[in-house]
Amino acid sequence: MITVADALAELFSLVTPCDSEIVPLRLAAGRVLAQPVSAKRTQPPFDASAMDGYALARTDVRAGVTLSVIGEAAAGHGFRGDVATGECVRIFTGAPLPKGTDHVIVQENVTRDGDKITLDNSPNDSSHVRAAGGDFKEGATLSAPRQLRPSDIALLAAMNIAEVPVVRKPVVAIIATGDELVQPGENPGPDQIIASNSYGLAAMVDAHGATARLLPIARDNAASLELTFDLAASADLIVTIGGASVGDHDIVAQVAEAKGLQRAFYKVAMRPGKPLMGGRIGTSAMLGLPGNPVSAMVCGHVFLLPMLRKMLGLGEAPALQETAILSHDLAENGPREHYMRGRVTDDGLQVFSRQDSALLSVLSEANCLAIRPPHDHARRAGDTLEIIKL
Numbered sequence: 129m130i131t132v133a134d135a136l137a138e139l140f141s142l143v144t145p146c147d148s149e150i151v152p153l154r155l156a157a158g159r160v161l162a163q164p165v166s167a168k169r170t171q172p173p174f175d176a177s178a179m180d181g182y183a184l185a186r187t188d189v190r191a192g193v194t195l196s197v198i199g200e201a202a203a204g205h206g207f208r209g210d211v212a213t214g215e216c217v218r219i220f221t222g223a224p225l226p227k228g229t230d231h232v233i234v235q236e237n238v239t240r241d242g243d244k245i246t247l248d249n250s251p252n253d254s255s256h257v258r259a260a261g262g263d264f265k266e267g268a269t270l271s272a273p274r275q276l277r278p279s280d281i282a283l284l285a286a287m288n289i290a291e292v293p294v295v296r297k298p299v300v301a302i303i304a305t306g307d308e309l310v311q312p313g314e315n316p317g318p319d320q321i322i323a324s325n326s327y328g329l330a331a332m333v334d335a336h337g338a339t340a341r342l343l344p345i346a347r348d349n350a351a352s353l354e355l356t357f358d359l360a361a362s363a364d365l366i367v368t369i370g371g372a373s374v375g376d377h378d379i380v381a382q383v384a385e386a387k388g389l390q391r392a393f394y395k396v397a398m399r400p401g402k403p404l405m406g407g408r409i410g411t412s413a414m415l416g417l418p419g420n421p422v423s424a425m426v427c428g429h430v431f432l433l434p435m436l437r438k439m440l441g442l443g444e445a446p447a448l449q450e451t452a453i454l455s456h457d458l459a460e461n462g463p464r465e466h467y468m469r470g471r472v473t474d475d476g477l478q479v480f481s482r483q484d485s486a487l488l489s490v491l492s493e494a495n496c497l498a499i500r501p502p503h504d505h506a507r508r509a510g511d512t513l514e515i516i517k518l
């Protein structure tokens with residue numbers, strides 16, 4: 129058995145970042161920017177008013193002064209003339225400042241009478257002008273790689289980037305295995321259950337910027353599994369679920385090897401997730417997950433998501449760890465690194481007492497995995513533990 133860290137290092141060496149493609153801006157959210165992009169224009173492109181009011185020369189700003197209103201500047205419709213001393217232009221938020229002006233008085237601070245305004249006794253000192261290029265200048269870059277958030281999309285739009293170079297979405301083929309499984313919505317026979325973790329993993333993959341291909345359930349015989357491996361052949365990563373342990377019907381490794389699997393490792397000193405397997409099969413990386421529903425999902429967080437991040441060009445890093453303060457005592461840990469379902473709230477970290485790797489209801493209640501190193505000594509309320517937020 130190898131350590132979690134060693135297994136993750138092996139898995140990283142099985143995958144490489146995907147190439148890039150161009151997508152329309154509307155489809156770029158959540159994608160990873162593949163290379164830096166440069167602004168095609170300056171924003172704002174002109175000195176712009178930040179308020180509704182009157183544009184004038186700063187040198188004319190004095191309490192009680194009266195000025196002539198000689199025109200209007202609105203957003204999208206500037207004032208084309210020159211503004212002289214003693215004159216001003218009615219202006220609205222977003223409009224370009226007319227020539228001869230460098231200051232905006234908000235309308236609340238003037239009294240208007242026909243074509244005249246008089247500044248009141250407390251002209252605001254701020255110029256209310258947004259300088260040209262104050263947000264960004266033409267040629268300014270948005271750095272890559274980065275997973276594009278809605279705020280990045282807004283910035284790209286303002287930069288007039290209509291087409292965005294992004295990393296291709298890795299395709300992850302997910303193979304659930306077992307004679308006992310049927311798909312959700314089907315009628316299970318008396319000895320059957322519903323395939324669940326395959327759906328959870330597909331949701332995890334899709335939510336993290338890759339594409340999940342949920343293949344038909346492979347039965348516990350070589351012919352069925354071989355056929356399903358063939359369907360998965362073009363995927364960047366093949367994830368099998370179940371059939372990984374030592375039982376007579378656990379045939380995933382044997383069939384994968386017949387299909388050319390070059391195994392990198394088998395079995396990890398962790399709980400849950402011990403019978404984990406990694407390797408390459410044809411042009412795909414392969415991650416063989418244990419079948420227990422929680423084991424597969426925990427391995428998804430600890431191994432599959434970091435692999436996907438590397439494939440998306442986001443580098444090699446384990447799942448983000450934070451710390452939490454334990455709200456109760458906890459018994460010592462056994463020889464395997466234990467990823468324990470728990471819940472962090474304002475009252476601290478509660479590690480659940482039921483940790484059987486079949487209990488999806490407990491996983492659903494959890495919002496974190498508390499990490500116990502091998503042979504971790506008993507912990508007391510108030511101790512700090514590392515956690516992965518779910």
Ligand SMILES: Nc1nc2c(c(=O)[nH]1)N[C@H]1C(S)=C(S)[C@@H](COP(=O)(O)OP(=O)(O)OC[C@H]3O[C@@H](n4cnc5c(N)ncnc54)[C@H](O)[C@@H]3O)O[C@H]1N2
Pocket residue numbers: 304305306308309321322323324325326369370371372373374375378400401402403417418419420421423485
């Ligand atoms: N003698 C030993 N037995 C077991 C060992 C061991 O070391 N010695 N390890 C145990 C551990 S730990 C795990 S984890 C499981 C892993 O077994 P497999 O990967 O071979 O998984 P299966 O036997 O196929 O299934 C286990 C369990 O999970 C259910 N399952 C499988 N796939 C799905 C799915 N897609 N959705 C929902 N549930 C699924 C399956 O019905 C079984 O109940 O082995 C232990 N045994």
Ligand code: MOO
Pocket residue numbers: 398399400401402403418420423485
């Ligand atoms: O290691 Mo198994 O993955 O406990 O359930």
